[in-house]
Amino acid sequence: MTVILTESLSKRFPRVTALDRLTVDIAPGVTGLVGANGAGKSTLIKILLGLAPATEGTAHVLGMDVTTHGAAIRERVGYMPEHDCLPPDVSATEFVVHMARMSGLPPTAARERTADTLRHVGLYEERYRPIGGYSTGMKQRVKLAQALVHDPELVFLDEPTNGLDPVGRDDMLGLIRRVHTDFGISVLVTSHLLGELERTCDHVVVIDGGTLLRSSATGEFTRATTSLVVEVTDTDEHPDGTAALHTALAAAGATVTRDAPGAAPATSAGHLLHIEAGASGGADPHDLVRDTVAALGLGLVRMEPRRHHLAEVFHTPATATESGPGTEPPTGTAAGPGPAIPAPAPHPTPKGGAPDAR
Numbered sequence: 001m002t003v004i005l006t007e008s009l010s011k012r013f014p015r016v017t018a019l020d021r022l023t024v025d026i027a028p029g030v031t032g033l034v035g036a037n038g039a040g041k042s043t044l045i046k047i048l049l050g051l052a053p054a055t056e057g058t059a060h061v062l063g064m065d066v067t068t069h070g071a072a073i074r075e076r077v078g079y080m081p082e083h084d085c086l087p088p089d090v091s092a093t094e095f096v097v098h099m100a101r102m103s104g105l106p107p108t109a110a111r112e113r114t115a116d117t118l119r120h121v122g123l124y125e126e127r128y129r130p131i132g133g134y135s136t137g138m139k140q141r142v143k144l145a146q147a148l149v150h151d152p153e154l155v156f157l158d159e160p161t162n163g164l165d166p167v168g169r170d171d172m173l174g175l176i177r178r179v180h181t182d183f184g185i186s187v188l189v190t191s192h193l194l195g196e197l198e199r200t201c202d203h204v205v206v207i208d209g210g211t212l213l214r215s216s217a218t219g220e221f222t223r224a225t226t227s228l229v230v231e232v233t234d235t236d237e238h239p240d241g242t243a244a245l246h247t248a249l250a251a252a253g254a255t256v257t258r259d260a261p262g263a264a265p266a267t268s269a270g271h272l273l274h275i276e277a278g279a280s281g282g283a284d285p286h287d288l289v290r291d292t293v294a295a296l297g298l299g300l301v302r303m304e305p306r307r308h309h310l311a312e313v314f315h316t317p318a319t320a321t322e323s324g325p326g327t328e329p330p331t332g333t334a335a336g337p338g339p340a341i342p343a344p345a346p347h348p349t350p351k352g353g354a355p356d357a358r
């Protein structure tokens, strides 16, 4: 089953190719659409809603052609735009009731659905206050509520975590997950932060310069690169236990690094060893570590699998070119041959709203 299907979809502006022969097939569930700023995410959403015409190619949403069924698609799809689009002088309740009425709900149903939806997104007493006084987090919740109020089958959420602090981001990601688990609504959520989508999405589509880099289940991005993290104590015999273990494991044929491969320096603890799974000559790396630690007489503080983050997968040239099952190769690229997408910004920058006041 497919909720979104595009075939060789392109959008060319006079100076920029925003989408370049994009072919994707998205199933029900929560799907992340990842790409750096300018990758073409918002353009794709506008085409899928029937709000902007494609230059070439086809797109279907819930089985409907976007060029001929835009209005019918918008009846069954919710849309949370990226930019601040809320009127400051009305309350969340007034605004969401208005949007529900615009979607065709009768007055009583619109009021009831509004109350339920605002409660679901976590807005309570403050829903009667003017939106102008809300924090960015509260405004994002109102935008999410208006996308859900007409009970759609699918929602497009464009950068819903933009401008939120880490706690606000986690709350929003949890809400997005529940939109699917509690109501069965499929979600297409965009972000320029790869890491935040791996916890939220079943499937991730990565685009760059309007072309497809990769489309696969979230687990496939991370599973292939699992490594073990090991931490040991020092002893009188081995004052640097980590170094001793490193030497012994390497001598046994394991691929060992002292810092997290590809990790930012801030996350690299010099006393952690990373052993690549499957790189220890066929032996189970758990057994190898256990036996080696015991032979050296060290104390084992921890031994745990470490799942690489999506960002690392894309910033490690060796893994970025691997094709897992279900992976589609990049099509002709306007952004050059490099497989890695540009580094995501360290902080999401609110483009339309004020920084979170909380």
Ligand SMILES: Nc1ncnc2c1ncn2[C@@H]1O[C@H](COP(=O)(O)OP(=O)(O)OP(=O)(O)O)[C@@H](O)[C@H]1O
Residues within 6 Å of the ligand: 013, 014, 016, 017, 018, 035, 036, 037, 038, 039, 040, 041, 042, 043, 044, 082, 159
């Ligand atoms: N109406 C337009 N006219 C000309 N160029 C446009 C227009 N809309 C988008 N673009 C360009 O198309 C490219 C893709 O833009 P788009 O907004 O889809 O990217 P995005 O991935 O959503 O990034 P962002 O998160 O920054 O909005 C960009 O280079 C942008 O400048």
